[in-house]
Amino acid sequence: MSSQTTQLTSRLHHKLSAPKCLAALAVLRTLFGAMMVFSLCRFMANGWIERLYAEPRFFFKYPGFSWASVGSTEVMYILYSIVALASAAISIGLFYRVAVIIFCLGFCYIQLLDVTLYLNHYYLVCLISGIMIFLPLNGMWSADVALGLRKPRTHFPAWATYLLRLQVGIVYFYAAIAKFQPDWLFYGQPLSIWLHARTETWLIGPLVGLPCAPLVMSWAGFFYDLTVWIFLLIRQTRPLAYMAVILFHLSTGLLFNIGMFPVIMIVVTTVFFEPCWPQRWLSRGSFIPHSPAIGSSDTSTSHPLTPWPVLSVVTLYALLQLSIPLRAIFIPGDVLWNEQGMRFAWKVMVRSKGGDIYYRIRKSGDTRDIEISALKYLTWRQFSDMCGQPDLILQLGKHIGSEYEHRWGQPVEVRVDAWVSLNGRPPARLVDPTMNIQHLTDSGNYSRWLMPAPNTPPLIMYKASTP
Amino acid sequence: MVYLTKCSNPTRSSLFYTALFAWAFSLGSSCSDTQKEEEPPGVDGGVQALARQAFLLSQVDNVFLPTYERLADATKSLQIAVEAYASASSSDNQTTSQKDAQDAFITASAAIQEAELLQLGPYGDNVTFFGGTDLRNRIYSWPVVNTCKVDEETVDAAYSETDFFTNSLVTAYGLDALERLLFSSDFSNTCPNQHSLNSQGRWDALGEAGIIKNRAEYAAVVAAKIAEDSETLLNEWKMGFGEQLRTAGTSSDVYSTSQDALDQIFASMFYFEISLKDSKLGEPLGITALCSQKVCPDALESQFAQQSLEWIQANLKSFERLLHGGEPDDEQAVGFLELLEEMNANELAEELAQLTSNAIQATAAVSSPLAENLERPETEELYQILRDIGTLLKTQLSSTLALDVPEAAAGDND
Structure with a gap:
């Protein structure tokens, strides 16, 4: 390593290790916790627990997380309450480390229960809370400090x-x-x-x-x-x-x-x-x-270096x-x-996607299809979310296929009629209707069974008239 | 506060953001003058809201109220005819009056089927629809039916008690029960052998004359209740709910925006998908998994009056009115098709109109009773057209008009 590189690395090391006020992050902790208390209480107060977890017959799993399963409504209320309590504890800085670990694990678990519940901002909450586990954000303005449970920082x-x-x-x-x-x-x-x-x-x-x-x-x-x-x-x-x-x-x-x-x-x-x-x-x-000690100076010239x-x-x-x-x-x-x-x-x-999907099941070697609407397994909310997402279409198709294999006691073939309108375009087939998806694995190579995107422009709105 | 003072000096970057947001949210007069001049005073929300409000006015005045008026009139006539049947003394009179009652039933059932796609407000369920009171299930509870329950009540004669409707499930009354009572051509019952009606010989004890008498009396009570509920529905709409829908987004207490009202009408249209396409046709045709045979005539909607095809036609006519905002030849009507045209989605509007017209024509090509024609290619063709319409509803229509499917409000989005 050249001396110039060494010098640069050293400067960067010092820069990243330089002490910064904890105050802003303590405020972030307080606001973050309060915000998540409100967010989680909304789910319980609005009856969304029942609608999201009790009504569906099928939940979409993330690869590798099929073990994350939805509990009874009572269990879900308890889970949400625990995570909300952890959020409150984060906000006031009480038993912070334990609280933030419980929150992060609990909130991530909630997100893993059904892929159709994926939201970018809840993913962000998972990441931020994950980072917060490793930061001593209870060092300032926290109940932990006030109660002498940790030294101020x-x-x-x-x-x-x-x-x-x-x-x-x-x-x-x-x-x-x-x-x-x-x-x-x-x-x-x-x-x-x-x-x-x-x-x-x-x-x-x-x-x-x-x-x-x-x-x-x-x-x-x-x-x-x-x-x-x-x-x-x-x-x-x-x-x-x-x-x-x-x-x-x-x-x-x-x-x-x-x-x-x-x-x-x-x-x-x-x-x-x-x-x-x-x-x-x-x-x-x-x-x-x-x-002056904490207010006007963020950095000092000599400070311990982060390992x-x-x-x-x-x-x-x-x-x-x-x-x-x-x-x-x-x-x-x-x-x-x-x-x-x-x-x-x-x-x-x-x-913006609007979709419609039917699964066609037939006994192997048979010529007669029966048609299964995805709505037999999903709520409208799940249905509207999954219609445009091929991995979820595959997941439900394989589930239906397995169910009918079990019911009929013989192998089945599963094909999909999936139509999607993207940004107001006329509906186009998303999945190759001739492809038997029953034994496809979600390897990430979707080109074998997905139809190409429509090459027409989206809906061009606004004609120059009034009703 | 040194920090803020320092930062309060505008820089080029700061000015960039000021300009950006001024640009984005003020939008400049160049793109607004024409539209503003065309807006009538007192209408907020621009031409789009104006179009939606015209749509809602048209739906209320040309679709919902006329349908509910026909329903109230037809069920009143049904009540009169069934009461005449119940009070007919001689068997000759009874045969004639039963035929009259059956004819009145067929007319009233068509009116009820036209209202099936309009399960909004008081007519809708109280989970999906604002102001829902479940009136529909009291008038017609299909697919929740229980003919054995009707047979049991025929014997028990609980219908003569004043609290019958309070204490009974919806399967004991409504159009579905009335169909059983008016069109049962034999004197058997539909309960299993182990049911007390059969195991204790209660049904046989009533005798044929008793069955005829009780069925007629029971039918009169049920028909009167259907007429009463239909009148209540019409009054609810005339007295207030119609106005709530008309004024959505302005003075309505129920719908804060016209888009909310549009979403609710769209939700009521999902009857097309779930009930009309899948249950009334898909299942009897053996297309869906619920039918394990080649075809399943037992799954047809009208098991006694053999009106399944006519009821599908009535549903489709109502669907067509929703699309047009009134009768198809009414040029003043504003329906979903006009909203689509306003969005420049003319091709979709034309396709929907054409497919719906084709579906109605396809029902005419199928002979009634449907039970005897399930395996004909015309019936399969009708199903395919319904499926094409259903796909357009769920894909391009919902996406183009930004319509929320039922239940979409649970949880957040991003």
Whole structure:
């Protein structure tokens, strides 16, 4: 290793190890916990536990996680209550380490129960809570400190803040990359379809109903995602960038049924603030006396260096997070159509799909098909979610096939009539109807049994007339 | 607060964001002037909401209210005819009046079938639909039917008690029970041998004359209840619910946006998919898994009156009215087709209209009773057309109009 490289590595090591105020992350902990209490209580208060876990006859599993199974309604309420209590404990910083571990495991388990419940922002919550396990965010403003359960701590190595910033930045950056496609940028789809239905939204409804709104907002959304994290990193532009974050997410929250997504993004984006911002705000308002020790200086010239193994793990995590969303690039075909590389890739709200699916089962060697509607196994919510997702179509098809093999006591063939309308296009076949999927394995090579994406443009809306 | 003071100086990047959001959310006068001038005063939500409100007005005035009026009239006539049958004394009179009652049943059942796709508000269930009171299940509970229960009540004569409807399940009354009572051509019952009706000889003890008498009296009570519930439904719509749908997104207490109302009408249209296509045709045709034979005539909807095909026709006519927002030849009507045209999805609108028209024609090509024609290619063809329509409903129509399928509101999205 040359001396120049050694010098650079050493400087980077010092930079990542430099102590930063813990205050911003303590505030993040408080807000994150409170937000998740609210989020989980919503599920219980709105009767969603019954609808999501008691009504379906079939749950889609993630590969390798078929062991994650839904319990009885009572068990699900208990699980949600435990995770909500853990969230509350995180928020006030009580038994923090235990609480955050329980939260992360419990919340991840909930997400693993049914693939149709996958949401990008809940994936983000899993990742953020996973990172939080390794950070002493109860070092400040916590019940643990107040009760003497741990020593107060005002600083933590900079890598923690940088890692969280990277994580949030990745969400925005890849959300922009996902929008870099013709439907979004040239046809304003699917925004055009969605905005058309949201013209009565309070305050901004009339604006989003204007003919040029979908295209304008598509481009604005693209540039916002592409650049906001950069402007959040720059001290001079940060306040306005954060105002843009609030404005953007409040607008999308008003327009679409995206639940906690806006709140989660507004909260986690605070990681871009100066690490000492809470103390500065409080001292500005004379809530607490200004303390030079913790208020004005983030760094000191001499500080202990973070061990290399820790930084190696952090680097590995960062590289994984940077590379996982890229996998769609290496898979042939249109990701919006075949959905390969869609999950865990921050492709947020970039496609509108309507689907219809029937399974055709026949005894091997027989010529007569019987038709099974996917709705016999799924709720409408699951049905509308799975119709455009080939891996889920395969999973349910194999389940139905196995069920009929058992019922009939002989091998069966399973074929699929799956029609999907992508961004308002006429419905096209998603799956080759001649392919027997019963013995296909989900190897990731879908080209054998999927039909190519339609090459027609999406729905081009707005003719120049009024009703 | 040094930090904020420092950062409050606008920079080029800050100005970029200001401009970006001003651009995105103010959108400039260049794309708004024309539309604003065309909006009538007092209408929020632009031309899209205006189109939806025109759609809702048309649906209420040209589809829902006329259908419920026909339903109330037909069931009132049915009540009169069945009461006449019940009070007929001589057997000659009884035969004539039974025929009249059966004819009135056929007319009323067609009206009920037209209302099947309009299970919205008071007519709908209270889980899926705002303002749902389950009136539909009281008028007609199919596919939840229990002819053995009807036979049992025929013997027990509990229908003569004042609290019969309070204490009975929906399977003991409604159109399905009435069909059994008016069209049963023999004196057997549909209960298993071990049922007390047979094991204790209660059915036989009633005798043929008793069965005829009790069936007629029971039918009169049931017909009166159907007429009463149909009148209640019409009044609910006339007195308030129709107005709630008309004013969705403006002054409605039920629907905060016109899109919510549209979603609910779309949800009611899923009767087409689940009941019409799958249960009424797919299962009897042996296409779905519930039928293990080549065909399953026992799965047909109308087991006694043999009206299965006519009821499918009535469903399709109602579906066609929903698409057109009224009668197909009414040029003023605004239905789903006009909304699609407004969205520039003309081809989809034309395809839906054509397929629906084809389906109605296809029902005419199939001979009634359907039970005897299940294996004919015309019946299979009818099913295929229904399937094509169902696919368009669930794919391009729902996607183009941003319609939420039932239950979609549970949980979040992103």
